[in-house]
Amino acid sequence: MIRILIAEDMRMLRRALVELISLEPDIEVVAELESGTEIVARVEELQPDVAILDIELPGVDGIAAAEALHRRGAAARVLILTSLGRPGNLRRALDAQVRGFLLKDAEPGRLAEAIRAIAKGERVFDPQLMLAALGAAESPLTPREADVLRLAADGDDVDEIAAALYLSSGTVRNYLTAVVYKLGARNRVDAIRIAQTSGWL
DSSP states (O other): EEEEEEEEEEEHHHHHHHHHHHHHHEEEEEEESOOOGHHHHHHHHOSEEEEOOOOOSSSSSSHHHHHHHHHHTTOOOOEEHHHHHHHHHHHHHHHHTTTEEEEESSOHHHHHHHHHHTTTTTOOOOHHHHHHHTSSSSOSSSSSHHHHHHHHOOOOOOHHHHHTTTTTHHHHHHHHHHHHHHHSSSSSHHHHHHHHHHHHO
């Protein structure tokens, strides 16, 4: 049996995915999560073969969780299943060493095929998105700048970002100023829009 973990915050979609996958005789769902903060601990506890992660999750996004799993040497292979088919997201996912990246509007049978392929060590990526990613610009932001902007996009103020990242408030302001300048944005809100549209967050 191929043991899988699913992280998807939309309850109806998560349940539909579990029901769909449960129809496959060789695939077993061992956990279904609604928060990104649970992913690393549950993967380490349950040791699934494949972790299917959405990108937009409460707490920790799916790609950040994939990065953490890779750093910790987790054996589970990661498949990103998302509606955010932006080239920048695919680039981030590739950097996080994920084994697959599929869009949620793919044919249902495609998901089971992808799970089986990834469990065997193969890679599965949406071909059209791969082509788009090859021609997309890379993010001009450093990892720390992206972290700061990601928290700002979540609604955190300067002091909250500083506390979360163990930085001074002045340093956070400097990062935000640098981000606005690098992205050619009018202000912080415009910088967030540009980065999200480009898939850099």
